Amino acid sequence: MQGPWEERDGVLRYRTRGGVEIYRLPMRLFPELDGYVYLILTDSHRILVDAGSGLPESWEDLQRGLEIVRARYGCPVDLSSLTAIVITHGHIDHFGGLTFVRQQSPAPVFAHELDRRVLVNYPERLITAAQELRHFLSQAGVSPERQAALLNLYLSMKTMFQSTSVEGLLGDGELLFGILRVHHTPGHCPGQVCIQVDEVLLTSDHVLAHTTPHQAPERITRYTGLGHYLESLRRVAAIPGIALAFGGHEDPILDPYGRIAAIEAFHHQRLERVLEICQEPRTIVEISRALFGRQYGYGVLLALLEAGAHVEYLYDRGYLQVANLDQLEKEPEVPIRYRRL
Ligand SMILES: [Zn+2]
Numbered sequence: 452m453q454g455p456w457e458e459r460d461g462v463l464r465y466r467t468r469g470g471v472e473i474y475r476l477p478m479r480l481f482p483e484l485d486g487y488v489y490l491i492l493t494d495s496h497r498i499l500v501d502a503g504s505g506l507p508e509s510w511e512d513l514q515r516g517l518e519i520v521r522a523r524y525g526c527p528v529d530l531s532s533l534t535a536i537v538i539t540h541g542h543i544d545h546f547g548g549l550t551f552v553r554q555q556s557p558a559p560v561f562a563h564e565l566d567r568r569v570l571v572n573y574p575e576r577l578i579t580a581a582q583e584l585r586h587f588l589s590q591a592g593v594s595p596e597r598q599a600a601l602l603n604l605y606l607s608m609k610t611m612f613q614s615t616s617v618e619g620l621l622g623d624g625e626l627l628f629g630i631l632r633v634h635h636t637p638g639h640c641p642g643q644v645c646i647q648v649d650e651v652l653l654t655s656d657h658v659l660a661h662t663t664p665h666q667a668p669e670r671i672t673r674y675t676g677l678g679h680y681l682e683s684l685r686r687v688a689a690i691p692g693i694a695l696a697f698g699g700h701e702d703p704i705l706d707p708y709g710r711i712a713a714i715e716a717f718h719h720q721r722l723e724r725v726l727e728i729c730q731e732p733r734t735i736v737e738i739s740r741a742l743f744g745r746q747y748g749y750g751v752l753l754a755l756l757e758a759g760a761h762v763e764y765l766y767d768r769g770y771l772q773v774a775n776l777d778q779l780e781k782e783p784e785v786p787i788r789y790r791r792l
């Protein structure tokens with residue numbers, strides 16, 4: 452992809468109008484997921500934004516990226532010389548690599564306070580979220596055997612990350628180190644932040660170039676959910692003067708405001724589609740199947756959560772109602788059926 456940056460051996464460099472250098476380092480995060488960490492350099496600051504997943508491949512890619520910054524751009528930076536590490540949100544593909552990075556870097560770690568607990572006590576986060584997830588799956592109409600299999604898959608990540616400390620908080624509106632403007636954009640994750648450097652916005656997973664970022668119901672994790680997400684999209688759309696956005700995955704975004712409008716339109720279409728599906732009473736399992744067809748492995752969970760986020764949005768706002776209220780009153784464990792009002 453051509454743009455207002457240079458690229459050497461896969462590492463892209465962009466210089467902002469204020470003279471800040473942003474390097475984008477590519478990495479394989481999971482077997483089927485690629486993404487980026489960013490290095491932000493000024494005369495007095497060397498800031499790493501995100502840390503990769505913690506899988507060995509992602510760690511090797513980070514070291515290779517830094518080697519390219521040194522050898523091909525002539526910038527003598529390594530992990531031991533970082534001045535700060537900023538984590539954009541509490542998802543493992545963005546912070547898991549802290550386990551490795553902190554072995555070489557004494558730099559303080561910054562995160563939004565709503566994601567701090569995830570980094571500081573990761574097993575607690577997974578186990579308590581799994582409980583909420585079990586209730587959700589049960590009410591969604593997933594069979595008990597299937598619930599157990601999906602929860603096992605979810606909890607299998609428990610051993611991937613050793614909890615760490617968070618030294619600093621990313622407050623909404625704050626100008627960190629005089630160069631990073633923090634925008635809190637909850638929705639995809641409670642503590643999701645976008646980081647503005649002059650005319651550039653690092654959008655992490657809040658806005659991506661091609662994919663509509665994944666949504667999950669707020670009933671599982673507070674400050675997520677489609678309502679918060681759409682509000683946060685409007686917040687970013689209202690930031691003036693953003694010329695270029697870099698996501699945590701996928702291509703740079705040359706028309707950030709246009710991309711935000713497209714994501715909003717996409718969700719409104721999907722909400723309409725859910726209402727159509729719910730002409731007849733439907734469980735979330737049935738809605739998920741109608742939206743996404745048959746899914747496998749982790750895809751099943753992602754599809755149910757995405758469907759659940761849209762159902763929750765419509766139900767909270769009175770566009771859907773519970774169709775089997777009498778049954779639900781007698782048997783609290785029965786799946787909920789939603790019907791269009
Ligand atoms: Zn994420």
Ligand SMILES: [Zn+2]
Nearest residue numbers: 542544656699
């Ligand atoms: Zn991500």
